Amino acid sequence: MAQTVAQPTSTTPVVPATLPLKAIAPWAVFFGVLMLVLLYFVGAEQGATSVFSGTDVHEWVHDARHLLGFPCH
Amino acid sequence: MNSATVRNLLVRGMLAGLGAGVLALVVAYVLGEPSVNSAIGFEEAHSHEHEMEVVSRTLQSTAGLATGVLVYGVAFGGIAALAFCFALGRVGRFGPRATALLLSGTALLAVYVVPFLKYPANPPSVGAPDTIGKRTTLYFLMMVLSVLLAVAATQLGKRLALGLGTWWATVVAVAAFVVVIGLAYQFLPVVNEVPKDFPAALLWRFRLSALAVQAVLWGGFGLLFGELAERQLHPAPARASSGHTVPASN
Numbered sequence: 001m002a003q004t005v006a007q008p009t010s011t012t013p014v015v016p017a018t019l020p021l022k023a024i025a026p027w028a029v030f031f032g033v034l035m036l037v038l039l040y041f042v043g044a045e046q047g048a049t050s051v052f053s054g055t056d057v058h059e060w061v062h063d064a065r066h067l068l069g070f071p072c073h
Numbered sequence: 074m075n076s077a078t079v080r081n082l083l084v085r086g087m088l089a090g091l092g093a094g095v096l097a098l099v100v101a102y103v104l105g106e107p108s109v110n111s112a113i114g115f116e117e118a119h120s121h122e123h124e125m126e127v128v129s130r131t132l133q134s135t136a137g138l139a140t141g142v143l144v145y146g147v148a149f150g151g152i153a154a155l156a157f158c159f160a161l162g163r164v165g166r167f168g169p170r171a172t173a174l175l176l177s178g179t180a181l182l183a184v185y186v187v188p189f190l191k192y193p194a195n196p197p198s199v200g201a202p203d204t205i206g207k208r209t210t211l212y213f214l215m216m217v218l219s220v221l222l223a224v225a226a227t228q229l230g231k232r233l234a235l236g237l238g239t240w241w242a243t244v245v246a247v248a249a250f251v252v253v254i255g256l257a258y259q260f261l262p263v264v265n266e267v268p269k270d271f272p273a274a275l276l277w278r279f280r281l282s283a284l285a286v287q288a289v290l291w292g293g294f295g296l297l298f299g300e301l302a303e304r305q306l307h308p309a310p311a312r313a314s315s316g317h318t319v320p321a322s323n
Binding site for chain 2: 017018023070
């Protein structure tokens with residue numbers, strides 16, 4: 001799995017080396033979750049569910065939520 | 074070294090997402106906002122209660138819109154960069170630029186277009202407030218389902234390629250994706266909450282502009298990130314020989 005060498009396809013000029021899963025996993029876990037939290041705040045906070053009470057977040061991103069295709073209200 | 078490569082690609086992905094977000098923001102403001110304002114005009118003409126404004130329309134349509142679109146761009150840019158790290162060299166004989174564009178095209182379809190065809194974007198005044206929970210659940214469910222199925226179809230295609238060759242493996246994998254998505258479309262509940270007299274042309278214009286926002290976002294991301302990734306991975310004339318090391322150019 002952890003190959004850093006281009007796959008031996010001799011006929012093609014450039015096949016990029018694959019990045020090992022072990023190198024990707026920590027970034028994927030931490031930043032993947034962080035990015036999903038950001039998406040949640042843009043897309044759903046104070047709509048279907050709320051972490052913070054009130055409607056400030058919802059009202060602030062109101063237009064973006066509509067135009068990005070999220071159900072808004 | 075590889076961990077540093079992933080980190081650099083992630084940073085570039087978020088920057089490319091920010092750049093693509095700026096382009097998408099222009100489209101959202103120029104094409105989308107007029108429809109949003111018309112829809113709000115319809116809402117105000119047809120409802121008797123007047124809601125108190127928490128955030129002014131001016132702020133919502135400028136700073137608020139920018140916040141939402143840019144955060145969305147950065148977040149999906151980061152996720153797409155991580156997916157790119159996985160896809161690079163694993164989906165076929167594609168270099169960084171082609172992989173990035175292929176990935177962002179697939180993401181446009183899986184993340185947006187497929188859920189959109191079942192649960193399209195709605196302007197203000199379309200949608201009953203008391204069904205927001207159900208609609209949000211269905212929308213995110215459709216999005217997650219579509220993304221997972223796209224990943225599964227890619228894996229299926231890779232396996233089949235050994236026996237069927239790339240062409241037919243791709244055809245079969247795409248067909249499998251279409252069939253399963255078709256079944257989901259068929260069995261998931263229909264949402265139709267368009268008010269009776271809501272102008273059809275306005276709804277159409279709003280939805281087209283929402284689609285344009287995403288097309289520009291993902292198209293821009295694919296091109297921008299592809300270029301950044303290409304420069305990071307092949308700084309000199311492109312060579313991927315054994316012992317290919319990636320300089321930490323950041």
